[in-house]
Amino acid sequence: MATTSRSTASQPVDEPLDQAVGSTPVHVKAVDAPDQPAVTPELEDLYRGFEKELLVPLWTEIGDLMPPYPRSKAQPHLWEWQTLVELADRAGHLVPVGRGGERRAIALANPSLGGKPYASPTLWAAIQYLMPGEDAPEHRHTQNAFRFVVEGEGVWTVVGRDPVPMSRGDFLPQAGWNWHAHHNAANKPMAWIDGLDIPFQYTSEAQFFEFGRDEISDAERVTPDRSRSQRLWGHPGLSPVSQIGSTPGSPLLAYRWEDTDRALTDQLELEAEGYAGTLEPGHAAVRFTNPTNGRDVLPTIRTEFHRVRSGAETGPVRETGSSVYQVFDGAGRVTVGDFSWSVTRGDLFVVPSWQPLSIRSEASASDSDSGALDLFRFSDSPIFEALNLARTQTH
Numbered sequence: 001m002a003t004t005s006r007s008t009a010s011q012p013v014d015e016p017l018d019q020a021v022g023s024t025p026v027h028v029k030a031v032d033a034p035d036q037p038a039v040t041p042e043l044e045d046l047y048r049g050f051e052k053e054l055l056v057p058l059w060t061e062i063g064d065l066m067p068p069y070p071r072s073k074a075q076p077h078l079w080e081w082q083t084l085v086e087l088a089d090r091a092g093h094l095v096p097v098g099r100g101g102e103r104r105a106i107a108l109a110n111p112s113l114g115g116k117p118y119a120s121p122t123l124w125a126a127i128q129y130l131m132p133g134e135d136a137p138e139h140r141h142t143q144n145a146f147r148f149v150v151e152g153e154g155v156w157t158v159v160g161r162d163p164v165p166m167s168r169g170d171f172l173p174q175a176g177w178n179w180h181a182h183h184n185a186a187n188k189p190m191a192w193i194d195g196l197d198i199p200f201q202y203t204s205e206a207q208f209f210e211f212g213r214d215e216i217s218d219a220e221r222v223t224p225d226r227s228r229s230q231r232l233w234g235h236p237g238l239s240p241v242s243q244i245g246s247t248p249g250s251p252l253l254a255y256r257w258e259d260t261d262r263a264l265t266d267q268l269e270l271e272a273e274g275y276a277g278t279l280e281p282g283h284a285a286v287r288f289t290n291p292t293n294g295r296d297v298l299p300t301i302r303t304e305f306h307r308v309r310s311g312a313e314t315g316p317v318r319e320t321g322s323s324v325y326q327v328f329d330g331a332g333r334v335t336v337g338d339f340s341w342s343v344t345r346g347d348l349f350v351v352p353s354w355q356p357l358s359i360r361s362e363a364s365a366s367d368s369d370s371g372a373l374d375l376f377r378f379s380d381s382p383i384f385e386a387l388n389l390a391r392t393q394t395h
């Protein structure tokens with residue numbers, strides 16, 4: 001580890017300079033307010049004593065520490081897909097992919113989270129871009145991840161030496177601590193989105209990361225139509241008896257668009273026939289689940305697909321925890337708290353904790369294969385449910 005001439009055994013290198021010269025990071029302000037003690041010289045002296053001894057009284061902080069309802073530090077925001085792709089393509093020509101940087105991934109930075117690469121306080125969302133013939137090297141990490149493909153095909157993600165093809169509409173979960181690499185076998189670049197729990201795990205201070213092989217083998221550069229995980233797990237309602245037992249992440253490494261599309265179409269058709277199935281009128285929704293236990297595909301991330309019939313409007317609904325949506329097809333109007341945007345294919349937006357969301361579909365046959373507004377969603381809901389902090393308000 002690097003040291004400096006200032007370092008001694010009793011003074012760590014990272015010690016802030018202001019503390020080293022006797023100041024304190026604690027600042028307690030006496031305020032003349034009905035719920036605060038009278039401001040007197042004795043109170044000021046008491047507060048200076050708190051500061052010196054690194055103590056903070058609850059009565060000056062309770063409004064921020066224990067608010068009556070969630071006040072997210074994140075802000076609703078929209079990123080336009082075409083702008084992201086143009087910038088990612090420029091990066092494709094300037095920035096090599098290799099060991100160290102690991103991925104040509106460009107993360108969404110929420111405007112009110114200090115420039116950190118966090119879409120929300122818990123979720124990472126990035127556009128990843130791979131040029132023709134490129135490989136992204138193998139590694140593994142405790143962070144849970146997935147890929148979702150809004151356009152293109154030709155990239156294979158290799159998870160645990162199982163090559164998995166990626167095409168438009170496919171959802172590919174990859175639970176923490178699995179080896180993975182990517183390979184673009186096509187003759188043109190491909191972009192997709194990565195979702196991870198990086199901000200949450202950064203707060204947890206429980207992350208691990210390891211480099212794998214620098215090169216994937218020729219056997220992994222083959223391009224099968226179906227991965228081995230699909231052949232084992234990709235049959236609705238059927239689990240291999242040799243593999244019975246719950247796993248924390250889904251062993252099915254790809255959920256194909258044709259299955260998702262059919263499920264959403266069937267829900268809306270059932271509704272039209274007078275049967276239950278949709279989440280609300282004109283709003284079909286499916287959740288990607290782990291076939292070993294029916295729970296979310298990843299321990300910390302929930303993923304869903306929503307289809308809103310043209311002319312229908314959802315919500316408003318608000319939930320604890322945050323979500324990121326990507327428009328898969330169609331157009332519409334999205335309102336999150338005080339923000340409202342027109343959205344189209346590929347656009348990404350973030351819904352912070354307890355901000356009301358409603359979506360109006362303005363899709364048509366000219367901008368949507370299904371004629372509806374289709375949206376992919378991921379959220380941190382499993383964390384909040386596990387901690388008994390999940391709340392939803394629908395009115």
Ligand SMILES: [Fe+2]
Pocket residue numbers: 139140141145180
């Ligand atoms: Fe990774």
